[in-house]
Amino acid sequence: MTNAPTAVSTVSAATAPLWTPSPERVARANLTRFAARYRPGADYDALWRWSVEEREAFWPAVWEFCGVVAEERAGGPPWDAVLEGGDRMAPPEPALGPRWFRGAKLNFAENLLRFAEGGAADDGRAAERTALVFWNEEGRQRALSYAELGHEVARYQAALRAAGVVSGDRVAGLLPNVPEAVVAMLATASLGAVWSSCSPDFGERAVLDRFTQIRPKVLFAVDGYRYAGKVVDLRERVRAVAEALPDVERIVVVPYAGFPVEEERCFGIARAVSLARFVPFTGAARPTFERLPFDHPLVIAYSSGTTGLPKCIVHGAGGTLLQHLKELVLHTDVSRDDRVFYFTTCGWMMWNWLVSSLAAGATVVLYDGSPLAPRADILWEMAERERITVFGTSAKYLALCEKEHLTPGRTRDLGPLRAVLSTGSPLAAHSFDFVYGAIKADVHLASISGGTDILSCFALGDPTGPVWRGELQRRGLGMAVEVFDEAGRSVEGEPGELVCTKPFPSMPVAFWDDPRGEKYRAAYFAHFPGVWRHGDWAELSAHGGLIIHGRSDATLNPGGVRIGTAEITRQVERLPEVLESLVVAQEWEEDVRIVLFVRLREGLTLDEALRERIRREVRANTSPHHVPKRIVQVADLPRTINGKLSELAVRAVIHGRAVGNADALANPRALELFRGLPELVT
Secondary structure, eight states, X not given: OOOOOOHHHHHHTOOSOSBOOOHHHHHHOHHHHHHHHHSTTOOHHHHHHHHHHOHHHHHHHHHHHHTOOBOOBTXXXXXXXXXXXXXXXXXXXXXXXXXXXXXXXXXXXHHHTTTTTSTTOSXXXXXXXXXXXXXXXXXXXXXXXXXXXXXXXXXXXXXXXXXXXOTTOEEEEEOOSSHHHHHHHHHHHHTTOEEEEEOTTSOHHHHHHHHHHHOOSEEEEESEEEETTEEEEOHHHHHHHHHHOTTOOEEEEEOOSOOOOOSBSGGGOTTEEEHHHHSOSSOOSSOOOOOEETTOEEEEEEOOOTTSSOOEEEEEHHHHHHHHHIIIIIISOOOTTOEEEEOOOTTSHHHHHHHGGGGGTOEEEEEESOTTSSSTTHHHHHXXXXXXXXXXXXXXXXXXXXXXXOOHXXXXXXXXXXXXXXXXXXXXXXXXXXXXXXXXXXXXXXXXXXXXXXXXXEEEOOTTSOBOTTOBOEEOTTOOEXXXXXXXXXOSSSOEEEEEOSOOTTSOSEETTXXXXXXXXXXXXXXXXXSEEEEEEEEEOTTSOEEEEEESSSOBOGGGOOBOHHHHHHHHTTSTTEEXXXXXXXXXXXXXXXXXXXXXXXXXXXXXXXXXXXXXXXXHHSOGGGSOSEEEEOSOOOBBTTSOBOHHHHHHHHTTOOOTTGGGBSOGGGGGGGTTOGGGOO
């Protein structure tokens, strides 16, 4: 086994930043203008301290600077109070928790479409600007102006309204990253309904684990998708999902893969209609918008399902909007002249983040398909042809580009490119070197980190400050991020738990079907009472940034794709030969790989045929990312006294580390079964 060098050792060797913005770039940055208006003379450190110490001044400043559209009031701000209950990070019940911008009424979709009518533009031509550009493996497919996007949202809105969708209803999408997904989400939000989406590479069980909990009224589903040159037929999966979701009143089939789609009873489903039949060809040229309270539900996202069914995390419209605007406008320096891309699917929170770029008037570039097919540099070809200015991706993709010996900075014209963003997993130090050596020397590389739990980030870029090798530049403005040791003491220069000690607007509104807030409090506040524990093992650097060493819990993260262990074991244990199973992430070749341990029925031996059946079962019901790289048979699995399998103990043993909770195990001798396994050294 080969282990990557730790971030600590590589960072300590750095004596100079990899990149420093020019004085001209600093002077014209949104962040510079923001500081000059609200905290003249403040550097980033002072601005951050102000933002967390005086939250009731900072967040209204973001609201004003970014031009949030809301219900106006004569003679005063559009809210009664900026923050109530700001000292109650972990409320005893939801009604007593922190509440932001009480009395304010807004609509998320209205803010993302505020440039669609031209009135918000200083040149009167905002509606003519390109809002969406869509590419797939076959190249550019189509583009929509802001005016065209607004008209499409109006058509979908009319269709949803005719289908009986009202404020608070759920609308779900089993869709690839295509314009129809953006339009359906915006139309849903315009009515005050709640959007939730899964990527089409999720298996049937993974989809149902999510959608059966939230009971959507309308489901948008695609007929199939393309990946790595192959067409994947989803018709049977859509049928199976439809049968298991009796509460869905209308299933709208979006044609994409080219299969025949009937207008009525699509794929033999009585409640299914084609998109062409569902959405009227005529109707209002502009959508209308239901302005609702700041914390009105907007999106339901999902936890990874580590310990059971995925938790349904409800995010509010106002908090999501304000947080995304802060991150895009101040931390990423996005403006109306930008063309923003992020390689993502509709099942990842970065899709929501990407689409929010519309609120800044930027052009959003969508891509669906493999990032390395049909050509290894197809995303860089797209970046060149679309004149992309902000290119977002995962740490794994940048590592793959390096292994493929790509040099897009020499083979492509990336003149407009000014920022490269990376998230999903910690960006290795050598990947920083690759970006500046093979992509562009004068580029703002921002390794960012947050999560589905907050639909945003805790650590972000600073377009006015230097980039240091192996480090996330800064803690996000307004985010009281610290690193705690196990005793709950704040530490610097040593690893610990990444925490947030004060409320922020994009905290979840609630967990679905958790009326007393018990699941919500247990998820984030059980470890350090009253403090948000995020589950990252992190370190505050000497430069004011963060180093992320990985997850502090058992969540898997191969290639930057966050995976819950239960999503895999639930599929494996459906096989009759498998009594129980346990899955961990093994550090391997500067990433992690999934290792599955199985305990089989008496007398059975794991052979290649059974391994292949396990792989097929996992792939069919989850996604290709979930498939284990190593499958190993063991005679027993360690468990706690209360009967829970201990993934953390196994992970420690296979890496040669001390087991911190051995005393809590009912059968600690089982750990010896995992030492020195030959299957894990190649």
